[in-house]
Amino acid sequence: MYAWAMLNSQWLKTFVKLTETGHFTQTANQLGMTQPGVSQHLKKLEQQIGAPLITKIGKGFELTREGELLLGFALKAERQEADLRAAIQQDDPNIGEVRIACSGSMALYLYPKLLKQQSVHPGLLLKVEVAPNHRSLQLLQNNEVDLCIVTQQTVQSSLVQHHIGDEPLCLVVPADFNGNPSVFADLESLGFIDHPDGQHYAERLLTPNFPEISAISADLRTTGYINQLSQILVPVAQGLGYTVLPETAVRSFEAQANIRIVELKEPVSDPLYLTAKKHRTLAARYDWFSKKIAELCGQMSSS
Amino acid sequence: MYAWAMLNSQWLKTFVKLTETGHFTQTANQLGMTQPGVSQHLKKLEQQIGAPLITKIGKGFELTREGELLLGFALKAERQEADLRAAIQQDDPNIGEVRIACSGSMALYLYPKLLKQQSVHPGLLLKVEVAPNHRSLQLLQNNEVDLCIVTQQTVQSSLVQHHIGDEPLCLVVPADFNGNPSVFADLESLGFIDHPDGQHYAERLLTPNFPEISAISADLRTTGYINQLSQILVPVAQGLGYTVLPETAVRSFEAQANIRIVELKEPVSDPLYLTAKKHRTLAARYDWFSKKIAELCGQMSSS
């Protein structure tokens, strides 16, 4: 009858006290109840578990194997509930998980800087989820992260967005590229190295700088694809194509000698939006991180 | 009003389902209850926690910080209860803690051999508590261990003891001892290196072998004491005294060249009793360990 029901925590409490005192009557007194109540609690627990929890031996009793297991479980549960209450009572800005989603390039830039806060306050746990814009927003909606940084404004009214900075975009070609990087046909013959958000970046940068590509520019000739930020520039360095990336990602590439950043007539930056759910109170620890992210992103375009 | 009460697990279950569905009505249907019931469960939880768990936003809702914390707690609790039920249902002989108390010399002999079972079955966790006889029995009484090996029979009727073997005792003197080890006066002038159970061992071995020490032998001239089994023979090796130890402990000493085991006219062994509580059903995993311990101890005196 009780097989499916969950264990009643009050009964567990009685059981724990019973194992402490070794007496039904004392347990009842200490818990402010009567002796038959203790007997009933124990009986209920035994019904739920489906096995006796104690074996009566003369006056006293010993725990059965099941009783021993249940006692361990109950003690653990008590501790955890106490922990929960402590966590709820104090919203410590230096304790807890901080979950953020952003692009690979933002992670490259922000992660090491934000991690320092965690080494100062070991109670913190920074979790950064690298994802393209739409996926970041999806993670936010599903409460898998509490903050995200995206380069698009959304229509979703349930979110709040703050413009915190701009991320300069770069057109990168091989160092030994002998075409004219101001002529789109030359780029097209070289080929585009695609990556997550690659199409988005490309369109943002190419449209103002290459008037010859009118509207139907959607299909670039693609000669490569990889979703590892640190390796996107590898095929470019080998002369296999050009790509468009945020400046921070380009700067962190090792073989700078093998790539070339093209000077643009119309510099392009992607706006950065720190995004959170509107009707959601974030824990105190997010204050520092929100402020720091805004600060770091603000420095980005100026540096 | 509910501040002191423990969290009701059924309400938690409802809350978890509510976060899954996002709808009160659906939650009610899926849990076989009515919608007002869900509302009430949530309200009760909020009273217990002392803070709102959700913020209603138009039709739907979002979790508050407290709600998020509580959800995490509830999910963890659910998992743990499932684990408990699994552990109770199957008394797997290859899973769980095995808690044993014994003397240092027995641990030296048994621990490596018993540990092999743990490496074969990684679900096992062997915990050996090294303690003198009386302390081992005390640990057993307090349920801090489930088995112990002692060299004394107890009067406590709540325990069962099986004689599983005999532990030969050795009289050990420095290798360069130039007295006569059959004459107690010579030993006495050398001095006794004491250790836990040292007095007990000494009395057991000396009494039958040295008739000259009559009854009042209790006070040996002591020239050293240490409670680290592996180091008891260090002072003996340095010529600072003699001692009495189980053979297994002597054999494991590194500097065998510096010590000498005295041949005895009356060999003495300490009986070994595997001891457990009488009215206590041990988990299945103890079967193998009990049998193995008995087997290993049986081989002890013959080897």
Add this chain to the structure above:
DNA sequence: GTTTTATGATAATTTAATGTTATGTATGCT
């Protein structure tokens, strides 16, 4: 061995809690 005392089990009753029906209220959509 019998009596006494202490302790837990059981039954019947009272009390409290939990769940349900019926109804009210707010939000979102056409």
Add this chain to the structure above:
DNA sequence: AGCATACATAACATTAAATTATCATAAAAC
């Protein structure tokens, strides 16, 4: 604006749990 949907609230019904009173049993005392 008005209808539909979804949750809140109140009054009532049901079920669970606690208490009192009583009984059974085991250790202790005589």
